[in-house]
Amino acid sequence: MFTVHCALFTETMLKRNPSLVEQVKTHLKQRIINAEFKDGRIPSETDLANQLSVSRNTIRDALGRLEIEGVIFRKQGVGTFVNQSLLLVKTRLEEIIPYETMIKENGYQPSIELVAVDQESEPDTTLVSALNLTHKETVLVVQKLFKADDKPIIFTQTYIPVTLIQNPYTNDDLLTPIYQFLPTFCGQELAYYLSEMIPLIAPAHLSARLDLPSQKTALLSFEELGYNQHNQPIIKACSYFRDDLLRLRLIRRHSR
Amino acid sequence: MFTVHCALFTETMLKRNPSLVEQVKTHLKQRIINAEFKDGRIPSETDLANQLSVSRNTIRDALGRLEIEGVIFRKQGVGTFVNQSLLLVKTRLEEIIPYETMIKENGYQPSIELVAVDQESEPDTTLVSALNLTHKETVLVVQKLFKADDKPIIFTQTYIPVTLIQNPYTNDDLLTPIYQFLPTFCGQELAYYLSEMIPLIAPAHLSARLDLPSQKTALLSFEELGYNQHNQPIIKACSYFRDDLLRLRLIRRHSR
DNA sequence: CAGTGGTCTAGACCACGGG
């Protein structure tokens, strides 16, 4: 329909950047969230293509991404439908999301505390090899504590080689998500994390930081290497979660 | 080149099913594993399209999937390259893999033991609501123990509503991965898992099962709901991992 | 500048599922 077409293009701009596919995806996602589709049935790809005046391929590409996100699902020969159950799932791990957002989506009031900022002039060997550091390269170690409704919930420790840092920064800048800090102050993009999940019995210092109820508590920790667009490891991050307040979820599929 | 074209199509069959894109993907992945591309540089999309006599879109689709798997990465204006570092990563969680394969890929000799098969006639309320069971529906509970080089490493507990089961099965059938059991005996496809990751201090019975070294050991557990192609939850599975023998990994990206 | 990947189109045919 014409109104839909207008909504998509006049308000934003005429085409390109973000790509048409991305605009269509965002547009459809919004209509889904607004519950504009009765019975969860989404119009046929041909109809959508006509409505939005783009080719069916563009529509299919956008729908494909929404399917991967778990927002919709398709039945060949039948149609495309809203995936209500997955629409409610927060804290999906396969996507990089600021912890602040994660906490908010779980219904808490988030806050961040900068615990410490240190310069480590002699990083240990595992860090040196993980980040391909030249010997004796200094690393910035940033410790942050995330709170939900003022209760400690996530503790993170981020390692950034100082040689990466190009522009002066303040402590406030360190409070932003690392994937915002990197482009601004290091001229680097964070393309992806390779993450290891490790269960842990909270050691004393973490127990204190996270205000854990009893002495022996199980924690979930992430040990992650962040890579740039050239596939080089640039940062390391360790995170520790109180799983009683935040459940981490993940969708696992067949590769096909 | 013609030889390449032949390798792709004569040996397998003439086109379609698996799809062309899938065939191209498999073909390229094999060449990558065989280290056929010098310096990790993959031919341009146009070249590949000519070599394999398919359209560039088909090539791009295949490369796109390999990129998601982390096998390759692209640089606009430059080219497409093998992602050596991620090629070595095993035990990727975002994909459904038989635990047997997972253990093998980590260099151990896998074996499976069927610990117990029970009929639970009064499933608890969380199970009832998770699987949308009608009241008093009996559930088959299958307990399996996976070993790596004869050391216990993964313990699983799978819940299958008996009403799903259409064909007679033996205990040996229960040893196969659940996603093979479901199509054969239940006429269902396992489309995806929605998984929760929970750290745990091993309770006594798990400690014994998994032959844990000391009393208080942290375990990683998965609590998963398996959905079919119609987006209905059909099974529940709980898994417990000894993380000292098996490191679980995951790639996290930006949604775009 | 030439060559690469990134985006988009229009159109074709197939496979499936429900009436």
Next chain:
DNA sequence: CCGTGGTCTAGACCACTGG
């Protein structure tokens, strides 16, 4: 049978990178 999504093609133009 028809309408749905699934696959594939050929061709166009853009955006970026390197020499």
